[in-house]
Each structure stands twice: as structure tokens, then as C-alpha cells.
Amino acid sequence: MYNIVIVEDELIESESLRRIVSQYVDNSVVHEANTGKKAIQLIDQLDQIDMMLVDINIPLPNGNQVIEYLRTKSASTKVIVTTANDDFDIVRSMLNLKVDDYLLKPVKKSTLTDAISKTLEVSDVDIAASRALKQSVGEMIEQCDYHRWHQFLLNALDDACAGTPSGISQRKLLTDILELLHQHLSSLGDKGLPAGKKVTAMIQEISQSGITPGAYFRIMTGLLSIGEDVFDHALKHFSGTMSFIDRARFHIEKNILNNLTLDDIAARSFVSSCYLSRAFKKMTGYGFSNYIAARKLSVAKSLLQFSDLRINTIALELSYQDANYFCRIFKKETGMSPSDFRKIVAPEPVNSQAG
Template structure:
């Protein structure tokens, strides 16, 4: 994922640059600033800026001053200067600031695209992977497939945590996915504004604290909260087309941390408990209680392996009021006690 900043005070030029950059670098997050002051605020706010486009003739601080400030903070950022002025003295000064390229307006799309790819050394394989992630996010949200969404989201989190335990910081894979989710929500309108703020807070927390055992539960809980916000809206759009088993699965995922009963879920699915129980088994090949147990045991495994929560705390967080009962269920389902699972899967947490 690339963080790209455009510093441009002309709205037509800004929109043109955004459109071309979005097509050229699919796995990008574009930030914009119409003044030098806003550009400096972005430089201070963003932990990473891969590329910055700067119009020299922006309101003060001017483009030169913005670049000078950026170079003091982050010398690795690629800088492309855009201007309608071809004065040699300006060009010479740009070279002294060690900018990566200098483009005269109006900028041809082909020249801009070539400059971006050359400067960023865009990884086409990574771009293809981002396209697939973007499509997956869109399909899961638009179809309101809450169960598969949680499986998708937590598989990415757990894979990154596995790498973290091995000394490889892959937390960026999680923040990249969250930024793609945020971009998708932008296309769905203002009703997701508060959810996008939650995503920004979680992303910032991961960047600051990583995916340590002490931070895992906080991240997981945050992702559950985001999912609830996203799918509450999605459910309103497609609930009329969902059968009652899918409705039941939706409400199970939404309330996965709570005590779930057949009567409660049947009421939310608008069918009788007996009918839901039979249909659940026929449709999914597993009983209602077994389905919920499997979902919660899956989460318990992740918490045992990647978090520092005590076993009895994990039981309580997943609404097993009796820790001993949780241990018996866990052993029945996995063949091993929770403490033994933790010792084998994550000995450093023990």
C-alpha cells in the first residue's frame, strides 16, 4: 500500500492527478492538501509518505518550503514537482532539494503514469493482489456475508501475528487491508463516517503498538466493532433477499461475544426455534449449538495463541460464564486443554 500526497490548490488539476494516480497505482491511499499549511499538517500526521506531488505556486508556505520541511522529516519520500513555470532558476533550485522529477503543466497522462511507475517502482504482482483484496472486500460487504467476512479478516490478522512472533513485522498487511476497507466505505457514503474513524484509530494503534500479545485482544475487539458497524448497514440493504438461515448466521456473528440461545436467534430470524434448528442442520450440515461452539472455539484458539489473556478471561470474553465448562468444551472439540494448546501454539505467552 502506497501513501501518496497531492499538494495542489487548483481543483481541476487535483481531480485529474487523483484520477490518474488511482488508475496507475491501485494499491494507494491518496491524501490531498490545497495549501502549504495543510501539506505540513499531513507530513506531521502520516507515519509514512511514499510519494508527494507538490505544486510550487501554492499559498504559503510555498512548495519550496513544503519540500524543505518534508526532507527534514522524511528523506525517503519521493517528490514530484508540478508547475506551469519553466524558469531555469526554479528548476535549478528543485535539483538542489533533490526532488525526483519535475513536470510542467499541463501534464500528459502518459508522462505522469510513466513517471509514477518509474519513481515508485510499482510492483505489478502486489498491485494484482490488492485488486483481489479490493474485490473480495466489496463482494463480502455488498452481499452481507458476515461469517465469511470474519473468517477473511481474522485469517489476515492471525497470519500477521504468526509472522510477528517469528520476528517478522507484517502488521502492515493488516493496516493495508483496513485502508482498503476504508476506501470501500468512502464509496458507500457518509453513513460510514464514524466507522471510518474507528478504522483510522485501530490502524494508528497497530502502527504504534504492533501486534504484540498485549495488543491482540484490543485489535480483535476493534475489528469486531468495525464489522458490526459495516454489516449493520449492509444488512439493511439486502435483508429482504436473505433466507432465515442466513439471517440467523448474521445475528450469530453480530453477537458472537454474547451468550447465544436458539430462541433468541430464531426470534431475530422470524422463525420458530424448532424449524430453525432443523433447517440449520439441513442447510449447513451442523447443528445450531455446534455451529456456535465452533465459531467461538476458533476465536478462543486465536486468543490463546496470540494474546496474553488468561484462560478464564478468554472464557468470560466469549460468554462462557464457567471457565471449567469452557475448558471441557475446548478439550472435547480440539482434544487438548486450553492451557496445553497455548503451551504448544505459543510457548512465549505461557
């Protein structure tokens, strides 16, 4: 996800730039300022600015002064200057500010997209991947597919933690997903504001500090909480039809860390316990209890691999009151004890792993 700032005082030109940027880089968040003062406020407010489009002749402080201020905060932000003056002296005066490109107004669409592609190194593959990600996230929310969402999100979290050369890019994928959630929540107005603040805080933490073993569980539960906010709202406005099996799976995902009983889920699915039990096995191929155990153990495996929680603590967090019972269930499912599993998937000893 890219943070892009447009600094332009001409309304028509600003709208044109925003439309082109939004269409070409649709994994972007576009911020606008029509004065130098507002541009400086954005520089102070945003943790990261990937690219800034600056009109040199904006009201004071002018574009040159805005870029000078930006460089005191960030040396990595890409800068494209726009101006109606074809004056080489202006270009020469900005060389020491590390300006990446210089475009004459009015800026043509093809000229701007070429400049963005060169400056941000955005490829057609990147654009296609971004659009696919946006479509996938939108479909899961629109269809209230909570089960698929949790698998998708927690896989992204685990991939972001993996100690591989792609770890950094996978962490960016996770923050891109969160940026898309933030856009969705922003579209809900005031109703999405509280959850939107959670997302912003989560993006800042992951971007600045990464995902350490000590922070993994807190980040996981934060993501689950955000998902609950998003899907509770989605369910209220779901326009399709949801079978009682899908409704049961929805509430299982919503309460994945809690103690789940057949009676509770049946009540929330508006069917009897006996009927849900029979139909659940027939429709999913899993017995109700086995399905819940499989979902909880999937979370447990991630906690064993990426968090520093003790095994006893993991059992409690998954609402197993008896850690020995948790260990038996885990061994039945995986063929090994939680401690042996942790030794294999997390070779570096976790100081607090003893149960």
C-alpha cells in the same frame, strides 16, 4: 494502502493528476492542497505520506518551501516535482531535498504512471492484488456475508501477528483492509463517521505499535465492533434475498462473543426454534450448538496463540461461565487442553496463561 498528496493550484491539472493517480494506484488515499499553507497542514495532520506531487510555483509558501518543511517531518516520503519551467537550475536547487523525479506540465498519463511505478516501486502484480482485495471486501459487504468476513478478517489479524519474515507485509495487508473499510464508511457520509473514527484509530495503533499479546484482544474486539457497524448498515440496505439460515449465521457472527441460544437466533431469523434446529443441520452439516462451539473455539485458538489472556479469562470473554466446561469442549474439539494447545502454538511462555 498509500497516502498520496497532490499540491497543485491549477484546478484542471489537479483533477487530471488525481484521476490518473486514483486509476493507477487504486489502493491509495489521495489528499489535495491548492496552496503551500494547506500542504503544510496536511503534512502536520497525516501520520504518513508515501508520495507527494508538488507544483513548485504554488502560492506561498512555494513548492520548494513545502518540500523543505516535509523533510523536517519525513525523510522517507517520495517526492515528484511538477512545473511548467524547464529550468535545470530549479532541479539542481532541489537535489539536497531528495526529490525523486521531475515532470514537466502538462503531465502526460504515461509519464506520470511511469514515474509513480518507479518511485513507489508499484508493480503490475501489486496493482492486481490491490484490486482483487478491494473487490473481495466490497463483495462481502454488498452480499452481507458476515461469516466469510469474520474468517477473512480474523485470519488477516492472526497472520499479522505471526512471527515470520512476512509479518510486516501481513500487517500492511491488515491496515490495507482497514483503509478500504474507511473508504466505504466515508462513502456513507455522516452515518459512517463514528465507525470511520474507530478505523482511523485502529490503523494508527497497528502502524505505530504493532499487535502485542497485551493488545491483541483489544484490537480483535475493536475489529469486531467495526465489523458490526459496517454489517448492520449493510443489512439495512441489502437488496438481495437472505435465507433464514444465512440470517441465523449473520446474527451468530454479530454476537460471536456473547451467550448464544437457539431461541434468540431463531427469533432474529423469523422462524421457530425447532424448525431452525432441523434446517440448520440439514443445510450446514452442523448441529446448531456444535456450529456455535466451532466458531467460538476458532476465536479461542487465536486468543490462546496471540494474546496474553488467562485461560479463565478467555472462557469468560467467550461467554462460557464455567471455565472447566470450556476446557472440556476445547479438548473434545482439538484433542488437547487449552494449556497444552497454548504450549504448542505459542512456544514462548505467556506469564499469565495459567488458568
